Amino acid sequence: MKLHELIGYLHPFVDYKGENPEITSIENDNRRVNPGSLFICIKGYTVDGHDFAGAAVRNGAAAVLAERELSVNVPVIVVKDTMRAMAVLADAFYDQPSKKLHVIGITGTNGKTTTSHIIEKIFKDAGQKTGLIGTMYTKIGEQTFDVKNTTPESLTLQKTFKKMVDEQVDTAVMEVSSHALAYGRVHGTDYNVAVFTNLTQDHLDYHKTMDEYKKAKGLLFSQLGNTFNHEAPKFAVLNADDPASKDFAMLTAAHLLTYGIDNYADLQAMNISMTASGTTFDLVSPFGTMKVTIQLIGKFSIYNVLASIGAALVSGISLEAIIKSVELVKGVSGRFEVVDAGQDFSVIVDYAHTPDSLENVLKTVQQFAQKRIFCVVGCGGDRDRTKRPLMAKIACEYATNAIFTSDNPRSEDPSAIIKDMEEGVKGEVYTSIVDRREAIQHAINHAETGDVILIAGKGHETYQQIGDRTFDFDDRIVAREAIEER
Numbered sequence: 001m002k003l004h005e006l007i008g009y010l011h012p013f014v015d016y017k018g019e020n021p022e023i024t025s026i027e028n029d030n031r032r033v034n035p036g037s038l039f040i041c042i043k044g045y046t047v048d049g050h051d052f053a054g055a056a057v058r059n060g061a062a063a064v065l066a067e068r069e070l071s072v073n074v075p076v077i078v079v080k081d082t083m084r085a086m087a088v089l090a091d092a093f094y095d096q097p098s099k100k101l102h103v104i105g106i107t108g109t110n111g112k113t114t115t116s117h118i119i120e121k122i123f124k125d126a127g128q129k130t131g132l133i134g135t136m137y138t139k140i141g142e143q144t145f146d147v148k149n150t151t152p153e154s155l156t157l158q159k160t161f162k163k164m165v166d167e168q169v170d171t172a173v174m175e176v177s178s179h180a181l182a183y184g185r186v187h188g189t190d191y192n193v194a195v196f197t198n199l200t201q202d203h204l205d206y207h208k209t210m211d212e213y214k215k216a217k218g219l220l221f222s223q224l225g226n227t228f229n230h231e232a233p234k235f236a237v238l239n240a241d242d243p244a245s246k247d248f249a250m251l252t253a254a255h256l257l258t259y260g261i262d263n264y265a266d267l268q269a270m271n272i273s274m275t276a277s278g279t280t281f282d283l284v285s286p287f288g289t290m291k292v293t294i295q296l297i298g299k300f301s302i303y304n305v306l307a308s309i310g311a312a313l314v315s316g317i318s319l320e321a322i323i324k325s326v327e328l329v330k331g332v333s334g335r336f337e338v339v340d341a342g343q344d345f346s347v348i349v350d351y352a353h354t355p356d357s358l359e360n361v362l363k364t365v366q367q368f369a370q371k372r373i374f375c376v377v378g379c380g381g382d383r384d385r386t387k388r389p390l391m392a393k394i395a396c397e398y399a400t401n402a403i404f405t406s407d408n409p410r411s412e413d414p415s416a417i418i419k420d421m422e423e424g425v426k427g428e429v430y431t432s433i434v435d436r437r438e439a440i441q442h443a444i445n446h447a448e449t450g451d452v453i454l455i456a457g458k459g460h461e462t463y464q465q466i467g468d469r470t471f472d473f474d475d476r477i478v479a480r481e482a483i484e485e486r
């Protein structure tokens with residue numbers, strides 16, 4: 001695409017009439033620039049992309065988009081906000097790929113990864129080719145690609161959509177983090193369905209208040225479009241049991257479908273019965289009542305399944321086909337994952353890293369535990385500090401043996417993070433062991449027949465970040481080794 005045509009998409013804010021080179025790619029990292037690239041300078045948290053414009057030009061950049069004039073020997077186009085302009089240009093450069101896909105976006109504090117995988121399965125079983133973007137990876141068909149963020153910045157996102165279009169993907173399911181919404185990473189993405197899981201405390205380091213956090217989540221619904229396109233209608237799928245849904249309903253003109261357990265909803269689960277290996281409930285819907293038996297446990301799993309059923313239903317998949325698929329879902333890596341090395345006590349690895357998810361998962365463990373519950377848990381460094389005492393309190397409340405340890409301390413002192421946790425449990429009985437491996441070993445060495453050990457916070461993660469170093473660390477492997485060494 002020629003530079004003039006590309007920059008034309010920024011009309012009327014930019015009136016560029018200078019040199020008109022062919023633009024072969026758009027990059028915001030000088031290390032990825034090739035001859036012919038347009039280099040976009042982003043002022044980041046760590047560094048300022050403007051400082052890399054010279055290096056980008058040396059790598060062959062044909063033009064630079066920046067927030068100020070720069071002395072380089074290629075055209076520099078100045079805009080007020082390069083991050084916002086990047087979203088516009090990425091969408092244009094890749095020929096509006098999200099419009100060519102059925103895009104389902106999922107936001108909420110907990111359950112995004114799980115719900116996205118359930119939805120992916122339903123669409124795959126329905127014979128569609130799927131794409132998935134989220135915490136664990138980007139997936140196109142069966143191929144997976146590593147990711148840095150749950151929701152990538154606009155350039156990577158639109159490039160990924162384009163790849164999906166090229167590979168004949170029908171439906172793209174993606175997690176939409178609150179950071180992504182606040183930073184405008186998803187500007188220009190044309191969602192067909194927006195799904196809300198729940199809103200509870202997390203990320204207050206960034207959003208500061210729950211109200212600001214809710215506002216960020218709400219952006220997914222306000223961006224859902226304001227037109228009534230009857231050929232390709234848009235839908236918001238909302239959790240009737242979460243009070244934030246009322247606000248989100250007001251933010252969009254799209255059709256609403258609600259799901260829930262406690263409050264009246266279009267899709268409501270009733271007569272729930274749970275065993276240690278699965279859950280049965282009556283799904284009451286406008287299409288009649290059906291009995292559903294899933295292989296997942298915990299009330300939160302029912303919510304994830306209902307949200308998935310809703311997203312698939314509004315996308316035109318038959319309820320019968322949807323139910324058949326959800327009944328086959330086995331669970332997602334690192335979410336309530338059982339480690340079985342032949343021991344006579346249970347070990348569960350789970351990704352609960354917020355107060356609400358920890359409470360939910362411990363409540364579920366409590367429902368089935370016959371003896372003691374050990375909970376090995378830590379809190380991430382450089383993240384919401386206010387959740388630390390709350391998580392510790394929940395661990396002590398629901399577990400018989402709470403063991404506080406490190407999650408990913410990042411740049412913080414691991415002992416100081418544990419101290420923050422301990423602030424929430426003054427006078428209670430707990431054990432603190434900074435080294436996560438030792439903490440897991442401690443729980444496993446003290447477990448007796450019939451006990452349950454919940455190892456929370458890192459789920460599928462295969463690393464631990466301490467300082468600026470990343471070590472191999474997988475709770476599932478560490479637990480297995482500890483059981484074998486016992």
Ligand SMILES: CC(=O)N[C@H]1[C@@H](OP(=O)(O)OP(=O)(O)OC[C@H]2O[C@@H](n3ccc(=O)[nH]c3=O)[C@H](O)[C@@H]2O)O[C@H](CO)[C@@H](O)[C@@H]1O[C@H](C)C(=O)N[C@@H](C)C(=O)N[C@H](CCC(=O)O)C(=O)O
Pocket residue numbers: 028029030031041042043044045046047048049052148149150151152153177178179180
């Ligand atoms: C605070 C934050 O969101 N940071 C994101 C941001 O990084 P940054 O601002 O530090 O970027 P930077 O390193 O300063 O670079 C600035 C610019 O210079 C460029 N650069 C940089 C170095 C260089 O040598 N050359 C160069 O050109 C970079 O490409 C970039 O364009 O831009 C990066 C690239 O898009 C992101 O990967 C990074 O996410 C970091 C890793 C992060 O931890 N983000 C968290 C807070 C986050 O976004 N989390 C949510 C999930 C939350 C949830 O679970 O709900 C997510 O969606 O992942």
Ligand SMILES: Nc1ncnc2c1ncn2[C@@H]1O[C@H](COP(=O)(O)OP(=O)(O)OP(=O)(O)O)[C@@H](O)[C@H]1O
Pocket residue numbers: 108109110111112113114115135150175197198300301303304334335336350351352353356357358360361459
């Ligand atoms: N609907 C839910 N409500 C509350 N807790 C849940 C729900 N679904 C899952 N959880 C709990 O939250 C943990 C994380 O789930 P999941 O990875 O699906 O969430 P996520 O929203 O993708 O999280 P992240 O924002 O970190 O990517 C699970 O391991 C489980 O303990």
Ligand SMILES: N[C@H](CCC[C@H](N)C(=O)O)C(=O)O
Pocket residue numbers: 150353379380381383407408457458461
């Ligand atoms: N997406 C979440 C993941 C947290 C996972 C936990 N293990 C941690 O490192 O804090 C975040 O960035 O806050």
Ligand SMILES: [Mg+2]
Pocket residue numbers: 112113114134135136150175
């Ligand atoms: Mg996730």
